[in-house]
Amino acid sequence: MKDEATFSPKQDAEAVSVSDMFNNILNEKIKRGAVEKAIEVKVDEFIKRVADDVFSSWGDLSKLMKEKMTEAIMPTAESLGDIPKYHDFVTKRLRLAAQNFYDNKLVEVLDGELKEIMSEVPDVVNLSWLVEKIVDGAREDKAEGEISLHIDKSYSSYWIGIDKESDKSEYECNFRIGLNEDAKTGKLKIFSLRVDGEDCRKSIALGPFYQFEKILYNAYVTEAEFALDKGEYAGDYNTEWYYD
Structure with a gap:
């Protein structure tokens, strides 16, 4: 592990005030591009955060893509109009079965019951x-x-x-x-x-x-x-x- 470099003051504390010392250091950092570098880092971080938000599941782009893909995959409501619902299908089958019973079986059943009734009725x-x-x-x-x-x-x-x-x-x-x-x-x-x-x-x-x-x-x-x-x-x- 390298030892940290020993700090050597570059300005005479007896000759330069603290305010001048701050201004001198700030100007030196600006000349070396420190501010530009810091701004660049922050801009990169900002762009990354925006991109993350855009592509996240709750982002605007994600919502838009979901809407467009749903429209592409799902058929329109009008095209579903002729698909019978399950309970409608069952109802129609029950009606058909009831009608078949009335047409073919009910007369036979009633005739049998009426014959039984009439055979057991005294005058x-x-x-x-x-x-x-x-x-x-x-x-x-x-x-x-x-x-x-x-x-x-x-x-x-x-x-x-x-x-x-x-x-x-x-x-x-x-x-x-x-x-x-x-x-x-x-x-x-x-x-x-x-x-x-x-x-x-x-x-x-x-x-x-x-x-x-x-x-x-x-x-x-x-x-x-x-x-x-x-x-x-x-x-x-x-x-x-x-x-x-």
Whole structure:
């Protein structure tokens, strides 16, 4: 390692003031091009910083180049107008499948269900028959007891509530049946049927109903006759059973 050169004063400190000394040194540096050299270095640094900024990812040139390349690579919006969207494609396929079902399968399915309905509709559904069926179902759970039966008349209509449990109010009953009297024939027909709180007008399948429930439902949808064959009062029907 080289030793640093020993500094030798060139000016007599006793003869030259500090101010003159500074001016002399400054003039000497200027004559030797020190200022020009310093400016050149700073200009080089400045140019480099500007170039770095221009070519950086956030620079103006980068933004402009990205915009121009995007325009060149991406197709125009107008050219994309005829490309179908995925959900549009799915929707069209679903519509086609539904139409094929209606055209080829629906008639067959409905004919089968209607044939089944018509084969299980008696000429007349008697209330005593329905009460007996519900008593038989309740007898399987208890050795003796009584079902709930309500018959409420309002003008030419009747509301019937039936439940295999005792002490149920009309509105709490599992079955609630609305009957209308035909003005011409005087016969009663079911205009409303609720099973387990569900309105049968909203049912489009026979699946939920079995045995006598299914027959009752079929009588409703075909407007079959429903008769209060034992009388218009709940006491006219046998709602109790005892241990044999």
